[in-house]
Amino acid sequence: MREVHVIGGGLAGSEAAWQLARSGIPAVLHEMRPVRSTPAHVTGRLAELVCSNSFRSDDAEHNAVGLLHEEMRRLDSLILAAGDAHRVPAGGALAVDREGFSTAVESALLAHPLISLRREEIASPPADWDSAIVATGPLTSPALAECVATLTGAKSLAFFDAIAPIVLRDSIDFSRAWYQSRYDKGTGTDYINLPLTRAEYDAFVDALLAGERHLPKDWEGTPFFEGCLPIEVMAERGRLTLAHGPMKPVGLTDPRNPGRRSYAVAQLRQDNALGTLYNMVGFQTMLKHGEQVRILRTLPGLAEAEFARLGGMHRNTFLNSPRLLDDTLRLKARPGLRFAGQITGCEGYVESAAIGLLAGRFAAAERMDRVPSLPPPTTAIGALLAHITGGAKAETFQPMNVTFGLFPDPPGESDAHGRTARGRERKRLYAVRARVDLARWIEGGHALAAQ
Ligand SMILES: Cc1cc2nc3c(=O)[nH]c(=O)nc-3n(C[C@H](O)[C@H](O)[C@H](O)COP(=O)(O)OP(=O)(O)OC[C@H]3O[C@@H](n4cnc5c(N)ncnc54)[C@H](O)[C@@H]3O)c2cc1C
Numbered sequence: 001m002r003e004v005h006v007i008g009g010g011l012a013g014s015e016a017a018w019q020l021a022r023s024g025i026p027a028v029l030h031e032m033r034p035v036r037s038t039p040a041h042v043t044g045r046l047a048e049l050v051c052s053n054s055f056r057s058d059d060a061e062h063n064a065v066g067l068l069h070e071e072m073r074r075l076d077s078l079i080l081a082a083g084d085a086h087r088v089p090a091g092g093a094l095a096v097d098r099e100g101f102s103t104a105v106e107s108a109l110l111a112h113p114l115i116s117l118r119r120e121e122i123a124s125p126p127a128d129w130d131s132a133i134v135a136t137g138p139l140t141s142p143a144l145a146e147c148v149a150t151l152t153g154a155k156s157l158a159f160f161d162a163i164a165p166i167v168l169r170d171s172i173d174f175s176r177a178w179y180q181s182r183y184d185k186g187t188g189t190d191y192i193n194l195p196l197t198r199a200e201y202d203a204f205v206d207a208l209l210a211g212e213r214h215l216p217k218d219w220e221g222t223p224f225f226e227g228c229l230p231i232e233v234m235a236e237r238g239r240l241t242l243a244h245g246p247m248k249p250v251g252l253t254d255p256r257n258p259g260r261r262s263y264a265v266a267q268l269r270q271d272n273a274l275g276t277l278y279n280m281v282g283f284q285t286m287l288k289h290g291e292q293v294r295i296l297r298t299l300p301g302l303a304e305a306e307f308a309r310l311g312g313m314h315r316n317t318f319l320n321s322p323r324l325l326d327d328t329l330r331l332k333a334r335p336g337l338r339f340a341g342q343i344t345g346c347e348g349y350v351e352s353a354a355i356g357l358l359a360g361r362f363a364a365a366e367r368m369d370r371v372p373s374l375p376p377p378t379t380a381i382g383a384l385l386a387h388i389t390g391g392a393k394a395e396t397f398q399p400m401n402v403t404f405g406l407f408p409d410p411p412g413e414s415d416a417h418g419r420t421a422r423g424r425e426r427k428r429l430y431a432v433r434a435r436v437d438l439a440r441w442i443e444g445g446h447a448l449a450a451q
Helices: 011-022 064-074 078-085 098-111 142-152 198-210 231-236 289-296 349-367 380-391 423-443
Strands: 004-007 027-031 054-057 093-096 115-119 132-134 158-163 166-168 191-196 264-270 277-280 307-309 312-318 334-339
Touching (some): 011 078, 054 064, 064 078, 064 380, 198 231
Parallel strands (some): 027 115, 132 334
């Protein structure tokens, strides 16, 4: 059997190589460290955790990332096995001893007879590689980033990431908010609006100005793009900058106050095909996460908002996957190249490893002349895959953590607002359905390229 090349031995590449090998397919893993490093890695080890040592919540009943852990364990993930083996106490979270964890991943890969490791930078995947997985992460080396930009069109790779928070639609209070596109363009549910009085606007601007900021190290000294300023920087430029900018109230009529224009309006734009997530328009921010939650919840309609993602600014190389990748993560323009990990626009250690797991399995299935089978979109791993390969809107695509907001609505009776169960019960229903559907997928022989 011919080998598959995996470029990048981080969370995604290590998992992809493992999945290939356990399916009986030889994998050649190319990792540039320690020959060449990145601005964030400090060791030469495979699967190094560049920042926190946490894989986040391990609650598979009520948390989407906890459910993803469980699914990955059932799919024989090396990253989860090593994480479990090197777990350190962290309440309900899965946190790991970082050195023990990455040493365990590296040892398992080196011990596998079908895996070979080459310590080298790949600046451009050679044309005679008929199957390769690019898993080079948010800090992809500049030479390879340039090559990928050429393959995909120079505008398809983002380098500095200014992201706005995303809110779960179901956590918005519609006794204050209303659906409407500016000047009634577009469909009825494209935008959600939050009206502010002058007093509310003034208090919001004051809170932004006083909010504590987080400036990542590699951002220091980099000028802001004028078209994408953090909201607190806009507020600094003048008290009315926001009211004349992203919070302008024109073309919108509050149905509860039709005769009077709001002083300002915060808008949220639909962010996924399911309509479960809404992105806060123009609200990219570098406020500390706790501050974001506190300040954004002062907006009318967001008092109990749950956030699928918070804002931030950091270097991040990622593809516009919904536009560029097919549903098995192959580059449409060059199907011999598959992408995995954070470079596909998922966010986080666990999500990156999960997409690596799928890329490895899809590539293995192809090598065995089988048609890769997609995980059900009702599972955490399937919902994440569906989001990055098409569910998300390409025009506004930004890196995404796994969240129940990516799942189709859970089964059950809906209330007067069209909503099914709420809160913890709703989460439990997602998890129960995911378990059944994943089991069916595995038992049907679809999940595994080989046993
Ligand atoms: C500064 C920073 C802090 C972060 N903090 C967190 C956090 O606390 N929690 C969290 O969940 N996520 C965090 N992330 C996101 C994190 O990077 C990803 O979650 C995860 O590491 C991505 O996995 P990956 O396999 O896609 O990339 P990586 O784990 O980065 O692996 C990519 C690998 O590819 C190698 N490589 C790059 N270019 C080449 C090349 N041309 N040839 C060969 N090898 C190459 C790199 O050396 C690296 O080993 C952070 C990211 C950054 C940049």
